[in-house]
Amino acid sequence: MNPTPSWLALRGRWAVPAASGLLILASLAGSRLAGSETWGDLLMVAAAVVAGAPVVRKALSALTARVIGIDLLVSVAAVGAVVIGEYWEAAAVTFLFTVGHALEDATLSRTRSALAELVAVAPDVAVVLRDGEQVEVPAARVGLEETVLVKNGAKVPVDGVVTGGTGALDEASITGESIPVEKTAGDRVFAGTVSTGGFLQVRATGVGADTTLARIIHRVEEAQDARARTQKFMDRFSAWYTPAIIVLAVGLGLLTRDVVLALTLLVIACPGALVISIPVSVVAGIGRGAKDGILVKGGEFLETSARIDAVALDKTGTLTQGRPRVTDVVVLDAAGGPGSVDEDEVLRYAARAEAGSEHPLARPVLEAAAARGLGTPGLPTRTEPVPGQGIVAHLDGHRVAVGNLALLRAEQVVGSEEDGQAARVVADLARRGRTPMVVACDGHAVGVVAVADEIRPDAPEMVRRLHAAGVRKVVMLTGDVEPVARAVGDAVGIDEVRAGLLPEDKLEAVEALRAQGYTVAMVGDGVNDAPALATADIGVAMGAAGTGVAIETADIALMKDDLLKLPEALSLARRTVTTMRQNIAIALATVAVLMLGVLLGGVTMSVGMLVHEASVLVVIANAMRLLRRRASAAPGGPRTPAPGGDVPRGPSRRTGHPQHV
Template sequence: MDAMRRWRRSNWFVPVVSGFLILASLSIEHLLGGSANIAIGPRWWVHAGAHVHGSGDVFTLANAFMFVASVVAGYGIVVKAFRALMVRFISIDLLVAIAAIGATIIGNFWEAAAVTFLFAIGHALEAGTMNKTRSALAALVAVAPDNAVVLRDGDQVEVPAGQVRPGEIVLVKSGAKVPVDGQVVSGTGAIDESSITGESIPAEKAASDHVFAGTISRGGFLQVMATGIGADTTLARIIHRVEEAQDAKAKTQAFIDRFSKWYTPAVMILALLAGLLTGDVVLALTLLVIGCPGALVISIPVAIVAGIGRSARNGILIKGGEYLETTAKISAVAVDKTGTLTEGRPVLTDVVVLQRDLLRRDVLRWAAAAEAGSEHPLARPLIDAAREEGVAPEGIPGAVTPVTGKGISAAVANRRVLVGNIPLLEEYDVVVESTAVAAVNTLASEGKTPMIVAVDDAVIGIVAVADAIREDASKMIRRLSANGVKKVVMLTGDTRLVAEAIGRATGIHEIHASLLPEDKLDAVAQLQNEGYVVAMVGDGVNDAPALATADIGVAMGAAGSAVAVETADIALMGDNLLKLPEAIRLARRTVNIMRQNIAIALITVILLLVGVFSGGVTMSVGMLVHEGSVLIVILNAMRLLRNSRNDTATSNTERSARNVVEASARSK
């Protein structure tokens, strides 16, 4: 009973029933030759049917089946057309409804049935395809965990995932889905995070690492403290974002929608004029059918949904159709250095002592004591190194004054300590000797970030930190160039010597160094003034002004970051630079398919119009060709869901690496 109810509600119920009735009509006509006659309806209708079908002055049983087929297939079309008219919108359904009703009135039952049947098939195909192109969203929903095993009063208790309480310990066993966002408190394991980041290689997890709901354990045993549950998980935010993105319209789609509002009435006027001038009602009705812009209307949304869905499956969240189109036009990419081109985990590399009566640990102690009150990313490696060498700062400094783009001033043990670059010391009227300047330049030319340490008015030494360049940074730049990006620009607050060292190692095209946040904004605006469509990649904090100014703002490593997922135009869920050129490539493929679909739709309508006026296209043939064009447009868009050759090569490499990781996990 339930199966029958589901079948009746399916998209294919109406086309199948209508098609069965059409086959029954054709079978009766063939087997009985139209001899099974019944008198149904008013005499004018009977005579009209007889005139068209040559079956005497009676309404045949074959015609009856054909009429019922047109009613079954056309009822929903007429209802949709009527509802659209109620809100003053002339829809495609109205064209088909008028044509089918007109064909029935003149007794052309075959044409009425064929037109409505084919249009119903088109609707079913469109609905099925949209569901198919939303497969990435369906896959995300499918990985949402149902249950969780939690520790309560020392016992393992299985509860629905949504009933886990923040702070509870969740047990994640091999092969199980992670039910919550959380932090590992004990254990080790390999977690398949492909549903979140698009990376197929399992990530090794240990204490203090973060895990995400919907990911899968491929080995090991973890105890996880729950921090995000239900709608507060990264997976839930991704699903919400993809839903919104797939429904958002691109500029081209908005144009097509406006075009169809004028196009559809124009087709109706053309059909009316053709009927009045030629006296041929069938010609007018045929024009209504072949003028349906169905393929044109579906050409954009089906491509957008497929493109955004495919991107989401690869760990790339694009905000909507408009941003997808803009991404396809990107011609310049601006990137921050720290955390983007580099790992974002700087370590102390050098301590240069510039006063004879001091030791290395003295310089490090003063620098770490001042940085204890700083939130700058370079503060952490100094404090960590000081702790390892036994000179960790005690407590926090007194007055702390961050100087944007220069460094920090702090009060430590009633002494003023400056840690930063040469402009910082000049601002505080501290003299920097030539030996210090030479040391700074040497360290910077090696790709390290030097910071001068001054106590009161005397320079006592230099500390330098370095951030390892990402292995895939140079590959990203090459791939961006291969995907049509003309210029890749580094925007950094670091010194020019450091920036140039990173630039040489990565092959960056242009370098802007020693920038303040507002300078980065100006640099992005300058690129736009030069005619570039600019994407800005940054961490969303000191890069916020530039991200907002750029045509496309890109957030990297957005897994777990609610702000990045919701606000970035593109969020790269994995901490993988190569996702950026992949996003641009997918966007360009999508836009190319959109253009191909528009061309297919317009060419089909033009050829059909020529065929109608030349007398070679009937109403049913016109609808058949029209629905064929819809199918071609759909199949063309669905190519986006298939892996390209580049994707296949990459996935094969990743699959091999994943097998190695899994084998390693099993051996443990």
């Protein structure tokens, strides 16, 4: 980044207070050394004019827009002080006010550091492979589908997919994750991330303003400028408060005939700390979240998130991995069947039959067979899908059926009776949340293969941290059937499980929670959960780094697919709102004490302004504490693995139960 603009801004920020301060020093020196009160007074008036001119201009500009603000109070007080001969008070008030503004501007810039850092990581150039040659071009000039080369230490200039090479990327600017992520062919990469080793060839899928980084910068800009509900109230309060103070000061002056007292009241009653208490907290909170991969839509949503006391979660892909796998292979007594079989033989029968199936659970069976090194040579001679029950395949002269008990009974398979061994094993696996598929060969049940999804390792810890952060109820809303949903809920620690839901049922469930008085956050995949996400007080999109729509539309977008980011986001919102309240209390207490001091005597105009500006800096410093990274994002220490580990994807047509919605 070019340092010149920052240096010019710094010079401009301090130019007026520096000139005014030098004139004040010259006035004091002239009065004492030269013994000339006239020269001292002239220099003091000059100091007041230099510092006060920008303030008066802002006040007049605000008046043309029918806004009565703090600048008007200071302008009236300074001009009045000059008129009655209180030159030192006029100079001191305007000087301290401009110093306060300069410090305020500097510290507000500091709170926006997250946005500045995001802009700083935006890449300037890219190395593109064109006609077999490496060509360096501006990052914005890279074309879609072009191949970009990312070398060790270089920034990734585009969003894209790795087509060749291996390497590690620091993705902290996008996801907040400080540990570099290994990338190989097929993996997604994001503009602004930095290579920490290796060499990657990347096919560009997003360039310029269409990259994830550009969308994040745009979102943070909008969010930091958006006003919170409390801030809007404070703006309305200030619009009435400032004229009221002017009327009070005029009334006090007429009543006491003490112009200095009236002008002093104008100065110390300035609600500067009150006005800045909300925006500086919002900017700092949103900035901290952006650094940690948590994008909040604006101050209003930050405030609402602080009140969240119920969280609704989808199951598949949120609490679970969303990738089913074979968890059990059970051998049955196949009396009169094809001879002695073992687990591998049962799995091989199932895999060969599933090789001709389009069912979603066919893939995990085939993957399990491949992982065990079991060959599945050739496709079945013929396959007969049986809707809602399973599949029948002809393999090397054998008739193999894979499905639920209804299929086996239709096939008149021995062992499929209600009190048979197969039925007992199926019932036991279903109780444990598995999706069982019975395997039969030539009319005899030989085994049962069970498929399940896995709980995310950090799901139980996420629920525990949500409770520790003040969430009273965590609810799972899922399309799976009750036994499966209950198995997941019990393993994770969910307070309430609602199963067998269609998208419109999830919407009604969220509405019911809100009707009970809860402030609800809904976490889902944004597709079949869209109605519920829109109905909830806060819609949360997880793993939004690769989804431009989620970044732009979600109330909270968690860039990394990390469940623990959810309690971290709610904790950040609560800390931000607490800081806002602390700042309001500091501002109001300062004004109250100063006003009491003026009425009782002892607080001069310059002392009042000094304390006032000090309160502004205290408010800003308090808000800046939000920018510090906490040692633990949420109460509770390290992540803990899920007990058990395996949970179901959901009963399918193979068990006679409906598949996951």
